[in-house]
Amino acid sequence: MAAGAGSPCGACKFLRRKCASDCIFAPYFCSEQGPARFAAIHKVFGASNVSKLLLHLPVHDRCEAVVTIAYEAQARIRDPVYGCVAHIFALQQQGIVRGANFST
Secondary structure (H helix, E strand, O other): OOOOOOOOOHHHHHHOOOOOOOOOOOOOOOOOOHHHHHHHHHHHOOHHHHHHHHHHOOHHHHHHHHHHHHHHHHHHHHOOOOOOHHHHHHHHHHHHHHHHHHHO
């Protein structure tokens, strides 16, 4: 229960389970904003899949992985077909438009 004295981490709070002292999610999902952030991740990828992924990563890479997974989950909820690729397409189009404006 690394989230704090007696309170579960955000992921365990969302999943309505007891937060163990070795909870894989506790360092990355605080008790306050964690449930909302974890909800998108759970909806898109599933808690079990994310847990397995984090366990296969070195500890020093997990924080960045959680940030990336959260971003991709939010993008997939906003755009179920393209996900974060929709944002990349939009940026490419901006570059094309600005490039055309620059050369004229």
